[in-house]
Amino acid sequence: MEGPRPIFLNIGKTLANTIAGFLISLGLTLIAIALYHLNDHLAAFVEALNTFIQSVSALIWTLIFLLIFGLTSILPPISVVAATSFPILLTLSLNGSKVVLEKYGDIAKVMRAQKLQLIKYFVMPGIVPYIASGSRAAVGNSLRISVVAEALGSSGGVGYMLVYCYNLGYKGGVFAWSLVLIALMMLVDGIVLRPLERWARNWMS
Amino acid sequence: MDELVSVKNISKAFGNELIISDVSFTLHKGEALGLVGPNGAGKSTMLRIIAGLVKPDKGDVRVNGRLGYTPQENLLLPWFNLKENILLPARLLKIDKREAERMLRELSEALGISEHLEKKVREVSGGTARKAALARSLITSPDILLLDEPYVGLDVDSVKSLQKSLMNLRKETGIGMIIVSHQLDEMREISDRALVLSYRPARVVREIKWGNSTS
Numbered sequence: 001m002e003g004p005r006p007i008f009l010n011i012g013k014t015l016a017n018t019i020a021g022f023l024i025s026l027g028l029t030l031i032a033i034a035l036y037h038l039n040d041h042l043a044a045f046v047e048a049l050n051t052f053i054q055s056v057s058a059l060i061w062t063l064i065f066l067l068i069f070g071l072t073s074i075l076p077p078i079s080v081v082a083a084t085s086f087p088i089l090l091t092l093s094l095n096g097s098k099v100v101l102e103k104y105g106d107i108a109k110v111m112r113a114q115k116l117q118l119i120k121y122f123v124m125p126g127i128v129p130y131i132a133s134g135s136r137a138a139v140g141n142s143l144r145i146s147v148v149a150e151a152l153g154s155s156g157g158v159g160y161m162l163v164y165c166y167n168l169g170y171k172g173g174v175f176a177w178s179l180v181l182i183a184l185m186m187l188v189d190g191i192v193l194r195p196l197e198r199w200a201r202n203w204m205s
Numbered sequence: 206m207d208e209l210v211s212v213k214n215i216s217k218a219f220g221n222e223l224i225i226s227d228v229s230f231t232l233h234k235g236e237a238l239g240l241v242g243p244n245g246a247g248k249s250t251m252l253r254i255i256a257g258l259v260k261p262d263k264g265d266v267r268v269n270g271r272l273g274y275t276p277q278e279n280l281l282l283p284w285f286n287l288k289e290n291i292l293l294p295a296r297l298l299k300i301d302k303r304e305a306e307r308m309l310r311e312l313s314e315a316l317g318i319s320e321h322l323e324k325k326v327r328e329v330s331g332g333t334a335r336k337a338a339l340a341r342s343l344i345t346s347p348d349i350l351l352l353d354e355p356y357v358g359l360d361v362d363s364v365k366s367l368q369k370s371l372m373n374l375r376k377e378t379g380i381g382m383i384i385v386s387h388q389l390d391e392m393r394e395i396s397d398r399a400l401v402l403s404y405r406p407a408r409v410v411r412e413i414k415w416g417n418s419t420s
Contacts (some may be wrong), residue, residue: 049237104282106253107276110259111293111294112294122282125282128284
């Protein structure tokens with residue numbers, strides 16, 4: 001079957017959506033973690049925000065971002081990936097930061113670390129392994145979700161091709177693109193995420 | 206003699222269990238005081254109270270001077286190498302970088318860990334890590350050093366080496382030390398006197414003077 005775009009361009013588009021969305025969620029997570037440890041009010045805000053974002057389904061995010069940015073924009077898949085990855089990364093990183101402070105909080109206090117110093121020297125380096133573990137879950141999730149967002153409103157990507165083949169009644173195409181997505185997830189996991197997790201485990205040992 | 210630490214009638218309970226009951230003692234300038242008792246007696250809690258990490262339920266603690274604290278688990282940060290770990294308190298207190306580097310050189314030479322400074326925590330032995338934790342406590346030139354079970358988990362050679370380092374440190378700096386241990390023998394070499402604590406609640410049941418004073 002000849003699609004409107006060559007196969008590598010569509011895979012590249014899905015990967016680009018996933019990476020862009022993941023990087024946005026990573027940035028938001030780091031900001032949220034810093035805010036969480038600045039004071040109790042911000043901590044309560046971050047906890048509430050996390051609960052709220054977690055309770056919104058990927059479909060709702062997709063529809064909201066399609067309404068905001070439009071059907072042909074490149075932003076809906078990226079935004080949906082960011083919105084759905086953010087709570088995964090944030091939850092794991094928050095738990096990690098609590099574990100880190102449980103262990104090193106007293107020594108930081110004896111050293112008279114100020115709040116910003118605590119975040120810079122203790123919390124942020126300490127959550128690296130939790131971010132690495134969270135990244136595995138978040139990127140897996142991102143790849144699945146970006147396909148849904150692409151299917152509903154995009155002009156390319158694996159999700160778009162799946163719906164394109166489905167609409168043409170081309171079963172072989174649907175199965176082929178499904179296999180491409182599975183292979184892509186396994187490849188990313190094996191080549192990038194697992195080694196990253198192993199490296200992060202050494203970081204803490 | 207000047208009082209560095211004054212502990213008066215301290216009591217502490219966790220839940221319904223009384224851990225420390227009416228303990229009083231003082232640490233004078235240049236003195237090394239041992240707190241000896243069985244595991245779980247409340248010795249570490251006592252150190253944590255002095256360090257300001259735990260509030261006592263009753264009693265009063267006064268500390269005159271800067272504190273250095275070496276916890277039992279070292280708690281060196283695994284994402285830094287030994288040099289970065291040792292320099293961290295100086296960096297947090299914004300002590301002049303050259304002054305901190307000078308202290309680092311002096312301490313690492315005195316403790317015999319100069320060749321390990323660029324290594325990560327996982328790459329060094331327990332004895333070296335313990336000395337690095339000790340150097341970290343000393344980098345800000347504290348007046349009082351709190352040592353929690355300094356010899357636990359170390360082999361005989363490392364214990365001897367650390368004992369020697371601590372004795373040299375006392376001679377050279379006149380620092381006051383409170384050392385917690387469950388082994389009375391360990392206190393003989395390093396402390397001037399030791400307070401023997403009972404098991405839960407911790408009370409001072411005996412005071413032993415060794416007469417190792419360097420002052």
